[in-house]
Amino acid sequence: MDGSSHLSLIIDLSPSQWHLSAQSSNPHPLSFQTFLSHVLTFVNSHIASKHENTLAVFGALPGKSSMLYSSLDADSGNGNDPPADANSYRPFKVVNSVVTNNTQKELDLIGGLTEEPPVALVGALTKALCFINRLAHPPSGSLVDEAAASADPRILILSVSPDLAASYIPVMNSIFSAQKLKVTIDVCKVFGEETVFLQQAAHLTGGSYIYLERRDAFLQYLIMSFLPPPSLRHIIAVPRQDKVDFRAACFCHKNIVDIGFVCSVCLSIFCSPVAVCSTCRTKFPMKTLQRLNASRPAIPPANGVSNGSPRPPSARPSTGMSASLR
């Protein structure tokens, strides 16, 4: 028998991005309600596929992250137990109501904010990893059965927000932890521009990164690309991302750079030549500085420095270059 699998789903719950997504000026407007119903159907399909499949749902909210559902403690009816119904399979019903209620609760909590902090995607990602780690090493005496422990785990991120340059290092750390835990990270970019970091996450963990083009066919995308467990992927031509951006964020201004200056001692990245490494306090020789200043490309980094504020991660310069090459 093929083994069970674990899915940790991370939903990006940025109200402003979802507001933008639902606007009818988009080619395929997708409202949050429709999105959620499709996601629930997808999640049910995952549970339907195998009795032992496990599931956890995390929400990345502005400024915080929280666990919306976990199949481990779902059985201990926590108040919002839906009434039994002869027309539906109970586990599905429980998932649906718990996820919907918790999402609503979290969204209501942040409703009053006037200024929206960026979503805590990293928080959700790290929590998902901790959760998977717990599945892999069940504490003694807990009710986690062996089936869950042996499952090959994966994380699916449904992202709508742009990259947050400040979270570069934690995202990278999460990616390496995922590699160590042998977790596949799949990314579906539902709305907004491509994110460099999530592309790298999917690429480095062997998952797939899909930019949703036909948003009216969201469910079909989910089912065909993200439902097959990793063990099945070798026979299924799951779409892979076409290109991966290996750019990094510099430490000084959190700019996303394609050419950077790297300290040889601690490997910190800077967007322009600096005299002293801000991380390890190493002083660099003047000669190098002069040489680098002379040789660096004329246009891009200058405005990055003068700005001082995080530049929106435009994927444009390099893609423009590659396009002109072809």
Add this chain to the structure above:
Amino acid sequence: MNSGSDSDSFDEGGLTTRGRKSKRKSGARASEKGKQKAKDQGYSWEATYARSWDTVQEDEAGSLTGAVAELLARGRRRRLLAPAAAIRRSIIRHLVLLLDLSTSMTDRDMRPTRFDLTLEYAREFVTEWFDQNPLGQIGIVGMRGGIGERICEMSGNPQDVLHAISERHKLEPVGEPSLQNAIEMARSSMSHLPTHSSREILIIFGSLTTVDPGNINETLSSCIKDRIRISLVALAAEMKICRELCDKTGGAFGVAMNEGHFKDLLFELIPPPAAQQNTGTGAGGGAAKMSADLMMMGFPQRLPDTAPAALCVCHAQMRAAGFLCPRCGARLCDAPTDCDVCGLMIVSSPHLARSYHHLFPVKPYSAVMSSQDATGSSANCHACALPFKTTPATNIGEGMSPFDRYRCQDCKNDFCTECDVFVHDVLHCCPGCET
């Protein structure tokens, strides 16, 4: 600093190493387990049987949980002591591991056999090496049947390398080894590497002979010319050519006396070689200034397999997949490398990022000791949502929380033991602080 942490890891390894020998009487206790150097140990055939089970103590109830908890507590305490300052990392290293797969490796003077032990240590070596040399790459070449056999291409992914040596039956020792063939193969696979990177060959050699097609001294001189450093760990005895290979290229040579010594010799080669470090021993100290420099690096874009094929600048072949140099747009086959057109050092950012957890470590969590502290906050672990214990546990180790709660000083969230260990050892970022 590196050597300090190194011997630590070795001590732990020694606990688990099966049949670790000592000249002491069989009743050797864990409490006496000092830092006895491998040199003091006798040959394996002279030693008595080591009673590894004596090192684990049962409690009154005959349970081992106490011993396990003690290990956990020790790990916590060590983390509290660890400095939070930045650690000096090496720059880009390339290493080809030459494994002797000749029939001499089936000898049983090291248990279970030289071959099995070599594979086991090689795996540990690779893991540890990648941890300490994040930008490095390892390739593996086997020597058997008189030829060099490429077991693993140069790769920066520890999983690839480990996978290549995970399957024992594919590496069964056979025939005679050929040092020259294998070194030539390793040399050719490193010929394209950028100038700033180190090129090293590490040979694990169990044989006392080598069958070579030509003059191995010529290979030696070309290695010197290419600035390839050869190190060798012999399992049998010293051979003149082996010592010469190491001495003339600036590598290290050693003959393993027993299992523990073998591992010592291998693991001594993990920290970056001294010559490249100059006098740099202290992290961020004045001595490190000499070798410190700012390097310009480009972060490329990877093209998919389905991209229109174009000529690559490194081999002048039509390729679909590859990387684009961000400065000149040239198409390269692999990263890291130097762009052949504009000379920019091309590195994919994950290679650099692998070492960042050393730069910004997570502050140690503090154990929640009193019950009024515990009741004030969430009932579940902030990371994995595991419910905390409500009643304090008795007889816990020093520095452990009776409620299994560990609190982050910055975000004031509580975490369970499992997550505490995971966050500090693997994840390197606090789930509560990352908003």
Add this chain to the structure above:
Amino acid sequence: MPTADGTTDDQQEHRLHALLPFLQTQSQTSLTRLYQRPSSCLSIFRLLGAVERQLVMNLLWLDLPIQTSTMSSWVTREGKALFDDALASLARLHFLSNNSAIKLGLSTTFKTSMRHAITGGGTSVSFGVPAEPDENRSAPSIDALDAYALERWETVLHYMVSSGTGQTPIKPSQGVLFLLQRSGLMAMNQGQLQITSSGFQFLLHTPHSQLWELLLQYLQMVEERQMDLVEVLSFLFMLSTMELGREYSIESLSDTQRAMLEDLRDYGLMWQRRASSRRFSPTRLATTLTSSLPPLPTATSTGGAKDQGFIVLETNYRLYAYTDNPLQTAVLNLFVTVKWRFPNLVVGAITRESVRKALLNGITADQIISYLTTYAHPQMRKNRPLLPVTVQDQIRLWELERNRIKTQEGFLYTAFASQADYEYVLNYARQLDVVLWENAAKRCFFGSVEGHTNIRGFIERRTGGSGG
């Protein structure tokens, strides 16, 4: 993806669930009736292989059939064979609409029901009507249900294993005994039910496959008992989607299904307070019908070990079984010479005698090995290979030992008048390729039974010819 892993996966995926071949033999009309119930669709869906499941899911939300070639471009070249197999097996189950060669689409009934199953809704009442909570009596706890199921199930197995040993364990109900007899697991011998060789084999299977084996037999008998197969099947599937520890009302059940209650109670699949009770609770045996792990109502021993493994086997053929369960001890007794018994430990050895005893009972070496593998202690699972090779090989050798003699029916031809006669007939027999043994000195040979008529005719013609 390493190829070695891939192939083993593929082989495992190919192993069909025992029920599927049975379903495939059913007519399209009865299957369509079955698919009207969402719970049946969901349960059968779970029994499918991984590729089949994924295919069904791909097609589920498509409103129009799509080109088969479009769908097959979705699998890699290595997966093509698996994909074709999956399509064929789905077609045999009548999941697909009829013209599957060109266009792929799910059959309308199945699609509607499956969509209802996933999203909820519809009015099929196929997931069981929960009983109104009873103020006077609370629903049985999960532990109580587990204990009940375990007790029922082990009664059956224990009865089987100790039949013929002179012990008199508790007899299972008449219905169970009849089923055991019908399925050939036990047979009437001198007025007593005796376990047969297939019964011994049965004992070494995993509980999950044991259960399905019995249920399949039950399904085979359905027709004779004038029950409606679709009703029976959908009731089983409904049970498998029910929730453990919850009470359900029998209101919505058909007459056939009510008649089944008694049988299922006897097998331990469900619990009822009284035979006339208006409500029932499924046990873990029932709710895990369509899952693969963990099939058994949790622990089989009171030792509290949740994991299944309890056997440690050493290279010196000694076997340690950490169990206090009489059934497991009895099963081990089939092929192990037990040396000592402690409160929670049985120590024995696998010997030539003990294995031969098992072989005589019709148990094969492979079954012994697979039993030992299935129940290996977690400590053993660290070993590669799991079982000591020496022991495995020796058990196989002991089996081969018994196969040194091969019987073949035939006739001995002897008392030929002359050497020439003998050789003439022998040559003829050789041409027919029916000679099994010959001895020229004694002028006799042994021919197989197929050649006898020809040879006899040949000899008669010859003697008749020379006589005439």
